[in-house]
Amino acid sequence: MNVRPIWGASVDARRHGARRGSRGLLALVSGVLVLAVTACGGGDSGGASSAGKGKNAGEAGSGQSQAVVTIAPKDGAKSVDTSGALKVSASKGTLTQVVVKDAKGGVIPGRITGGTSWTPETHLAASTKYTVHAVAKDSAGRQAAEDSSFTTLTPKNTFVGYFTPEDGSTVGVGMPFSVRFTRGITHPDAVKRAVRITTEPAVDVQGHWFGNDRLDFRPEHYWKAGTKVTVKLNLDGVEGRPGVYGKQTKTVSFTIGRNQVSVVDAAKHTMKVTQDGKVVKTIPVTTGKPGYDTWNGRMVISEKLTVTRMNGETVGYGGEYDIKDVPHAMRLTTSGTFIHGNYWGGGAFGNYNASHGCVGLRDVRGGYDSGVPAAWFFNHSMIGDVVEVRNSHDRTVAPDNGLNGWNMSWEQWKA
Numbered sequence: 001m002n003v004r005p006i007w008g009a010s011v012d013a014r015r016h017g018a019r020r021g022s023r024g025l026l027a028l029v030s031g032v033l034v035l036a037v038t039a040c041g042g043g044d045s046g047g048a049s050s051a052g053k054g055k056n057a058g059e060a061g062s063g064q065s066q067a068v069v070t071i072a073p074k075d076g077a078k079s080v081d082t083s084g085a086l087k088v089s090a091s092k093g094t095l096t097q098v099v100v101k102d103a104k105g106g107v108i109p110g111r112i113t114g115g116t117s118w119t120p121e122t123h124l125a126a127s128t129k130y131t132v133h134a135v136a137k138d139s140a141g142r143q144a145a146e147d148s149s150f151t152t153l154t155p156k157n158t159f160v161g162y163f164t165p166e167d168g169s170t171v172g173v174g175m176p177f178s179v180r181f182t183r184g185i186t187h188p189d190a191v192k193r194a195v196r197i198t199t200e201p202a203v204d205v206q207g208h209w210f211g212n213d214r215l216d217f218r219p220e221h222y223w224k225a226g227t228k229v230t231v232k233l234n235l236d237g238v239e240g241r242p243g244v245y246g247k248q249t250k251t252v253s254f255t256i257g258r259n260q261v262s263v264v265d266a267a268k269h270t271m272k273v274t275q276d277g278k279v280v281k282t283i284p285v286t287t288g289k290p291g292y293d294t295w296n297g298r299m300v301i302s303e304k305l306t307v308t309r310m311n312g313e314t315v316g317y318g319g320e321y322d323i324k325d326v327p328h329a330m331r332l333t334t335s336g337t338f339i340h341g342n343y344w345g346g347g348a349f350g351n352y353n354a355s356h357g358c359v360g361l362r363d364v365r366g367g368y369d370s371g372v373p374a375a376w377f378f379n380h381s382m383i384g385d386v387v388e389v390r391n392s393h394d395r396t397v398a399p400d401n402g403l404n405g406w407n408m409s410w411e412q413w414k415a
Helices: 188-193 373-379 410-414
Strands: 048-050 068-072 077-080 087-091 094-102 110-113 117-120 129-137 143-152 157-159 161-164 177-181 195-200 205-210 214-219 228-234 239-241 244-246 249-256 260-265 270-275 278-286 297-300 303-311 322-331 338-342 359-362 386-390
Touching (some): 068 129, 068 143, 161 228, 177 228, 188 205, 188 239, 195 214, 205 410, 322 373
Parallel strands (some): 338 359
Antiparallel strands (some): 068 087, 205 214, 270 278, 278 359, 303 322
């Protein structure tokens, strides 16, 4: 991908198969900026004030307004910080209007508090010139206006976020919006606020940090089929860590497809494929043999490969296997768990567990037969579909091992 970055768009064909290996990390909350009815705007450091500089037409009474408008930063300021520097206030009067615009005419939303102070509701972009127009009235209704302009800083160090899914994609009901940052984030709240997610129909979407470089968003339950999701990445100017600023402004939209969840029973060696809660197919499978048991838990398909190589050396199993042409492979974890076609399993499918941790479905070498179970499942699956494993002898998969945050309760996720 490019800097509409996406995590997980490609994979070393040798990172696959077994599920032990490294358990590395894989890799914005719903809402819309609200303009105050009487105010919207922005500013920075320094200070400029005026009493009655503006036109006073329509005032009650006559004479100069007693109201004093102060704008920080001062007019003409350079290298202004993108957060915390812009403030507008009024003394001896009440603020009635604050309008802050960037060079393209975009309005910065803000809020008047107590009638005497205004602050922006979001950070400012870097390397950008802003103009401020503010108006206040004194007790006699006479107006005082102040105008100012300033330019924000140009950062020396920056970061971006690599995200999944891609813009314009259709994905399964388990797909989170996941962002992996190129620098460790030490100001997580500021970065999280810069990722805004809206949905149709509306649903509460919350974000959760995995470490300091990955931020995932999901609703409490699986997405409703047909939901349209829009993500606005407003990272430009966000200070993610001291002296390191975001440089991304991007809108990403994706759609939730049909509801497909497949449940693997490791004890019964079967997988029931459900759509909209109804079983549409039951497939014989084989899962991890003793000592190589498959993870339990809900796992999201993050990658589809028509054919791939699976080498035990890449996941800590030495030379136990090296299969160069594994067909119909779909990734379930970062550490190497796949659900894939298996042409060497003999009579294992539906009878006993024989894999090194993956879920295997009967296939033919070369994957040419569209009638075998592995081909059917591959052709009926999409990125974001859920595969849930039950009754295995291993523990539940870690939420950050793949796109698998569904293994956390909603309370844990929000915390």
